[in-house]
Amino acid sequence: MKLTLNIWRQTDANDAGAMHTYQVDDVSPDMSFLEMLDVLNEDLNAKDEEPIAFDSDCREGICGMCSLMINGEPHGPEVTTTCQLHMRSFKDGDTITIEPWRASAFPVLKDLCVDRSAFDRIIQAGGYISVNTGSAPEAHSVPVPRDDAMRAFNVATCIGCGACVAACPNGSASLFMGAKITHLGELPQGQPERDSRVTNMVAQHDHEGFGGCTNIGECAAACPKEIPLDVISQLNKDLRTAIKHGH
Amino acid sequence: MQRAGVGRGHDGPGGTGFIVFRGTGGRKITPYGSVGPGDQRYGASVAIQNSGPTLVQGARATQSTIFLKILMAASGAVFIAFVLLHMYGNLKAFNGHDAYNEYAEHLRELGTPMLPHSGALWIIRAVLILSLVVHVYCAATLWKRAKKARTVRYQVKKHTGAIFASRMMRWGGVTLLLFIIWHLLNFTIGKVNVTGGATNDPYNLVVDSFSTWWLTVIYLVAMAMLGAHLHHGIWSATQTLGLTNSDRTRKLAKNSAFTLAVVIAGGFSLVPIFVLAGVINK
Amino acid sequence: MTDMPDTTLTPDPSHVAEGHPSSDDAAGYYTPGTPLTDTKAPGGPIADRWQTRKFEARLVNPANRRKLDVIIVGTGLAGASAAATMGEAGYNVKSFCYQDSPRRAHSIAAQGGINAAKNYKEDGDSAHRLFYDTVKGGDYRSRESNVYRLAEVSVNIIDQCVAQGVPFAREYGGLLDNRSFGGVQVSRTFYARGQTGQQLLIGAYQALERQVAAGTVETFTRHEMLELIVVDDGDGPRARGIIVRDMVTGEIETHLADVVVLASGGYGNVFFLSTNAMGCNVTAAWRAHRKGAYMANPCYTQIHPTCIPVTGSHQSKLTLMSESLRNDGRIWVPKKKEDCDKDPRSIAEEDRDYFLERIYPSFGNLVPRDIASRAAKYMCDEGRGVGPEVDGVRRGVYLDFQDAIARLGKEGVEEKYDNLLDMYERITGENPYEVPMRIYPAVHYVMGGLWVDYDLQSTIPGLFVTGEANFSDHGANRLGASALMQGLADGYFVLPHTIRDYLADAPFEKIPEDHPAVVEAKQAVTERIEHFLTVNGTRSVDSYHRELGNIMWEYCGMERTEDGLKKAIDLIRSLKDDFYRNVKVLGTADSLNQSLEKAGRVADFFELGELMCIDALNRRESCGGHFRAESQTEDGEALRHDDQFAYVAAWEFAGEKPVLHKEELTYTAIEMKQRSYK
Numbered sequence A: 001m002k003l004t005l006n007i008w009r010q011t012d013a014n015d016a017g018a019m020h021t022y023q024v025d026d027v028s029p030d031m032s033f034l035e036m037l038d039v040l041n042e043d044l045n046a047k048d049e050e051p052i053a054f055d056s057d058c059r060e061g062i063c064g065m066c067s068l069m070i071n072g073e074p075h076g077p078e079v080t081t082t083c084q085l086h087m088r089s090f091k092d093g094d095t096i097t098i099e100p101w102r103a104s105a106f107p108v109l110k111d112l113c114v115d116r117s118a119f120d121r122i123i124q125a126g127g128y129i130s131v132n133t134g135s136a137p138e139a140h141s142v143p144v145p146r147d148d149a150m151r152a153f154n155v156a157t158c159i160g161c162g163a164c165v166a167a168c169p170n171g172s173a174s175l176f177m178g179a180k181i182t183h184l185g186e187l188p189q190g191q192p193e194r195d196s197r198v199t200n201m202v203a204q205h206d207h208e209g210f211g212g213c214t215n216i217g218e219c220a221a222a223c224p225k226e227i228p229l230d231v232i233s234q235l236n237k238d239l240r241t242a243i244k245h246g247h
Numbered sequence B: 001m002q003r004a005g006v007g008r009g010h011d012g013p014g015g016t017g018f019i020v021f022r023g024t025g026g027r028k029i030t031p032y033g034s035v036g037p038g039d040q041r042y043g044a045s046v047a048i049q050n051s052g053p054t055l056v057q058g059a060r061a062t063q064s065t066i067f068l069k070i071l072m073a074a075s076g077a078v079f080i081a082f083v084l085l086h087m088y089g090n091l092k093a094f095n096g097h098d099a100y101n102e103y104a105e106h107l108r109e110l111g112t113p114m115l116p117h118s119g120a121l122w123i124i125r126a127v128l129i130l131s132l133v134v135h136v137y138c139a140a141t142l143w144k145r146a147k148k149a150r151t152v153r154y155q156v157k158k159h160t161g162a163i164f165a166s167r168m169m170r171w172g173g174v175t176l177l178l179f180i181i182w183h184l185l186n187f188t189i190g191k192v193n194v195t196g197g198a199t200n201d202p203y204n205l206v207v208d209s210f211s212t213w214w215l216t217v218i219y220l221v222a223m224a225m226l227g228a229h230l231h232h233g234i235w236s237a238t239q240t241l242g243l244t245n246s247d248r249t250r251k252l253a254k255n256s257a258f259t260l261a262v263v264i265a266g267g268f269s270l271v272p273i274f275v276l277a278g279v280i281n282k
Numbered sequence C: 001m002t003d004m005p006d007t008t009l010t011p012d013p014s015h016v017a018e019g020h021p022s023s024d025d026a027a028g029y030y031t032p033g034t035p036l037t038d039t040k041a042p043g044g045p046i047a048d049r050w051q052t053r054k055f056e057a058r059l060v061n062p063a064n065r066r067k068l069d070v071i072i073v074g075t076g077l078a079g080a081s082a083a084a085t086m087g088e089a090g091y092n093v094k095s096f097c098y099q100d101s102p103r104r105a106h107s108i109a110a111q112g113g114i115n116a117a118k119n120y121k122e123d124g125d126s127a128h129r130l131f132y133d134t135v136k137g138g139d140y141r142s143r144e145s146n147v148y149r150l151a152e153v154s155v156n157i158i159d160q161c162v163a164q165g166v167p168f169a170r171e172y173g174g175l176l177d178n179r180s181f182g183g184v185q186v187s188r189t190f191y192a193r194g195q196t197g198q199q200l201l202i203g204a205y206q207a208l209e210r211q212v213a214a215g216t217v218e219t220f221t222r223h224e225m226l227e228l229i230v231v232d233d234g235d236g237p238r239a240r241g242i243i244v245r246d247m248v249t250g251e252i253e254t255h256l257a258d259v260v261v262l263a264s265g266g267y268g269n270v271f272f273l274s275t276n277a278m279g280c281n282v283t284a285a286w287r288a289h290r291k292g293a294y295m296a297n298p299c300y301t302q303i304h305p306t307c308i309p310v311t312g313s314h315q316s317k318l319t320l321m322s323e324s325l326r327n328d329g330r331i332w333v334p335k336k337k338e339d340c341d342k343d344p345r346s347i348a349e350e351d352r353d354y355f356l357e358r359i360y361p362s363f364g365n366l367v368p369r370d371i372a373s374r375a376a377k378y379m380c381d382e383g384r385g386v387g388p389e390v391d392g393v394r395r396g397v398y399l400d401f402q403d404a405i406a407r408l409g410k411e412g413v414e415e416k417y418d419n420l421l422d423m424y425e426r427i428t429g430e431n432p433y434e435v436p437m438r439i440y441p442a443v444h445y446v447m448g449g450l451w452v453d454y455d456l457q458s459t460i461p462g463l464f465v466t467g468e469a470n471f472s473d474h475g476a477n478r479l480g481a482s483a484l485m486q487g488l489a490d491g492y493f494v495l496p497h498t499i500r501d502y503l504a505d506a507p508f509e510k511i512p513e514d515h516p517a518v519v520e521a522k523q524a525v526t527e528r529i530e531h532f533l534t535v536n537g538t539r540s541v542d543s544y545h546r547e548l549g550n551i552m553w554e555y556c557g558m559e560r561t562e563d564g565l566k567k568a569i570d571l572i573r574s575l576k577d578d579f580y581r582n583v584k585v586l587g588t589a590d591s592l593n594q595s596l597e598k599a600g601r602v603a604d605f606f607e608l609g610e611l612m613c614i615d616a617l618n619r620r621e622s623c624g625g626h627f628r629a630e631s632q633t634e635d636g637e638a639l640r641h642d643d644q645f646a647y648v649a650a651w652e653f654a655g656e657k658p659v660l661h662k663e664e665l666t667y668t669a670i671e672m673k674q675r676s677y678k
């Protein structure tokens, strides 16, 4: 198939950037979206035009490195990551608009690459259980009800891609944060730090310049790992509890 | 490595007065790059030169965006209680002139003799005014934050997963605020009778007002706005208060929100419609 | 074609004849060197060695630790766990990765699980049995004392991870669940659905970020190590730092330290198509190799049987389907060639050849990875492959879940494997609940890597190597679910103990940034970058990488021959020359430049590829993942030659002709046996 691509190009963080239009022919439906861009890049390289920078690593939907706003939807029209999106989701003759994640807390580095280190700092603020290596008790000393373990697992599958932020009209990272709060809060091991964890992570979130959540729900619809909105409720509840406990 | 520097947080709610630690990343770029209001964010005095991103110290849960949201939900809940009552009162119009005016008078008698005449009413008013101030302040602060959180807009953006009402909350709120101002002028403070009739009889004022077609239209539009605001707002409040952390409770909250919104907006709309239709008359 | 091919496997008869090659095929390609020994493993009973070493390794005073700088390259399981642990101990740690966050290291992609000798199922498991299985699985080409230690500390890993909040699968009673994995007879694999690597890495990542907040670790993301700094300050050379490129600004930075740890992962990407991430590279290890660290057994590559087949020339990587699928899925091809393009559902039961069950009745679909892979290759070479033809051959075999669905129900299968089958559907557009999946082998893991002693120290003092980047624990083949175990064992429990013996002599003399060794290293990096940007040739970096990968896959892949390997070496050499003269890298050095990043990596892959072929040429036996066609039994099984090749081949860099140092392998706690899975 043949496609028209409108792609955001920006040389570096200080450049204003603009949309450029490219044509690609010979796109096979079995290609992944990123392979389609690889082909375009080979073409550009041959024409002495610098290839388009975009992030990816695992290309199997688990590392969270790939991004891209595709026709107004983070990771495109399917519930998956951009690297796992295949061209069979598009039709011959389509025009596709490709933009970087837009959020002040995710500054654009170049073309379609953004800096998501704000997520790391949210985790630094408290997204962990404090246990030094070697000081752990025997794994079977604390049984965890299977349902709790399942819920913890389901939300721990967040890949930190940032699609939730990209989708949210408020530029909020609540879904990402809620997923971590719920993962750790669901386990007995996570209880001692529960109040301070939520307080610190939320403060860091706000400090990074993410917006406040107004429960719009576009984040969950964009999340490739289908993290549900309940995690945001859990986050709110945990914060409320923290306030009650004087944090 | 990362060592301190006392900085001011940004001007948003989460940051004021936090001690900020420097440099947890190897690279020297400001978190906002070229797109954001980088300098504003780290207030003035201790300019953190080349500052990498920073870690917040001494966080308080009550300074967070979520706390603002909790305040919004609480004030929103007051509004919901009020409009429910108010709607119930309005429907007395169907019982005719005397019943309606009695009800209005009864409001003023509420709590007497423990409270002076209109005492309870004033308490309600005080709570309402306070709620309004809180609600509007929080809404404005969050709005400002959201604007800063994305300064470059998308060329193409779909809104998958969002109901329209949710994206209208802010402008819907502004509309409601304007409506409330007009409404108070109309019925409480100014007592404006657009037909030029008497203003000292609540029932007659209502009937006169809604006999005017354009005023009815304004009210109906406002009620549509109110319905939308509540459709999202009620669900949103339960989510903000942390009552919906399962699939089941979320669905329940969303359905109840819709139902309540329809009941309230619909209930309010009945009186104007029936007045205009001539069913309710003097 | 008759009903049933009468061969078991189909060895090429021209190779079988001698069975035992005696001439030294590789003679002209290398220089023999002195023998190499591991001086760090204590003697005595194998079960006591680790305790002894831990006790003997000198301690570092807590007050001194703050003054010691540790560089750790890599944030996968091996690197993140080490950085967190060293940070907790109070060292000054600098942690590097090329991705935008430590959490994205390729360990995240591991699906199946992690082994540990917890014996929670009371099915006869023990550290000794895990040790035994690992050595046997590695075809007796791993170092016994290392493997024993790995098995011993495996139990601590699970405790640690659970305490960190890793949500392993649990039973209804709330206790941890286990499964048996990769044909092992005991259930010792812990798992978190099909995302075990992700959950373990997130645990290690969180521990790492906790230390960042505590101020003991500083992370450098989007920073690529391009050179090792080795300084001789009078008493011999020591690794003292690295040169990295900030991949966003292009700045070339120098980082100095008292010790350097490489946890930079595997180099499977030398094959271009592999299950590795796009950025996986050998650069960190190779640069160290060029500075004096020996590269051990580079040809040992694990080819994984259950990957999704290639669809066309646009393909950028291959996707693994977890091995656990072989527990319930049955592998088959049509008996008749003419059935190969039919809808598999229309092929009658008696026309299906469940070839693994047929050839290996006792292990069936659960034979080791190399055996399963080769068998699949033979079926396709024979013309009985399925799926689309790529370059004239159908490269795929069926992995069928119909029986499992009949037995467990669709829900049962869903619960056990859900995201794997979904992933398959997403990639291929076919529903595996209805149509059998198609699989084909792909490069997955490398057992080879930098040579290290029992302390995980390379031949350069002060350079430690952990995880997939070292060669140490898996011999010629790795058991499923053991790489995660090794990464975390190294990082949490081994390195932090062994490294202190080295650091007890630190702090070492301060090195100024204008020290000749630093200046030279930095200059080498700048010149290389400069070169790539100024060649201004005609071919893209990717096109070279793809071509190199094809050569490697063709001649140094599942089956290797003397002629093929020699041919490959010639091809690689001329392609490499062409690369340096004709590559085209646009953009600038001082900005984010992905072509430039790739150019550096591919340049190192060329040199590595050549060494892999030389190593494969030298090893005139079949063992584990390395199958020399000249060395097989009459019925086509791999034939090992313990009399000649029971050694680790450790290669020293010396330009065109590397120097071979042999570390003899001796086994005291286990008896060497020919592997048989029949």
Ligand SMILES: Cc1cc2nc3c(=O)[nH]c(=O)nc-3n(C[C@H](O)[C@H](O)[C@H](O)COP(=O)(O)OP(=O)(O)OC[C@H]3O[C@@H](n4cnc5c(N)ncnc54)[C@H](O)[C@@H]3O)c2cc1C
Binding pocket: C073, C074, C075, C076, C077, C078, C079, C096, C097, C098, C099, C102, C104, C105, C106, C107, C108, C109, C110, C111, C112, C113, C114, C115, C196, C197, C223, C224, C225, C226, C263, C264, C265, C266, C275, C276, C277, C280, C281, C283, C284, C320, C444, C445, C466, C467, C468, C469, C480, C481, C482, C483, C484, C485, C487
């Ligand atoms: C698809 C797949 C599935 C697997 N499934 C399993 C399984 O089920 N069970 C199992 O036991 N094993 C499995 N493995 C193997 C296992 O995942 C890996 O061997 C292991 O995770 C490697 O960990 P590591 O820490 O050594 O390296 P990695 O996790 O690869 O980390 C390498 C790190 O080094 C950094 N790095 C590399 N080069 C540079 C450089 N030049 N400069 C700076 N930083 C650099 C990277 O940024 C990264 O942080 C699987 C592997 C794959 C590919």
Ligand code: HEM
Binding pocket: A213, A214, A215, A216, B069, B070, B072, B073, B074, B076, B077, B079, B080, B083, B132, B135, B136, B139, B166, B169, B170, B172, B173, B174, B176, B177, B229, B230, B232, B233, B234, B236, B237, B238, B240, B241
């Ligand atoms: C006066 C002007 C008003 C403004 C500017 C305003 C604005 C907003 C905004 C921006 C929100 C947050 C949106 C969200 O959370 O999704 C909100 C929430 C809400 N509003 Fe209003 N609103 C106003 C008046 C009202 C009135 C009159 C009512 C009730 C009759 C009301 C009820 C609610 C409720 C229940 C919520 C949900 C609280 C929450 O999200 O937690 N608001 N409002």
Ligand code: HEM
Binding pocket: B083, B086, B090, B104, B107, B125, B128, B180, B183, B184, B187, B188, B202, B206, B219, B226, B268, B269, B271, B272
């Ligand atoms: C069509 C619908 C409505 C009608 C007919 C109506 C009618 C009235 C009347 C007659 C009064 C004066 C009562 C008195 O002084 O005793 C009043 C007061 C008031 N109304 Fe409404 N109203 C309507 C909708 C609303 C809505 C939607 C809101 C809020 C969102 C609202 C908020 C108020 C407030 C705050 C007062 C002042 C109460 C006081 O302090 O005395 N009304 N309304």
Ligand code: SF4
Binding pocket: A157, A158, A159, A160, A161, A162, A163, A164, A165, A175, A176, A179, A219, A222, A223, A224, A225, A226, A227
């Ligand atoms: S919550 Fe979903 S969208 Fe957000 S970072 Fe995690 S995986 Fe991505």
Ligand code: F3S
Binding pocket: A167, A168, A169, A170, A171, A172, A173, A174, A175, A212, A213, A214, A215, A216, A217, A218, A219, A220, A229, A232
């Ligand atoms: S879209 Fe945004 S407003 Fe909240 S529910 Fe999701 S973060």
Ligand code: FES
Binding pocket: A055, A056, A057, A058, A059, A060, A061, A062, A063, A064, A065, A066, A081, A082, A083, A084
């Ligand atoms: S590249 Fe890893 S998730 Fe897409």
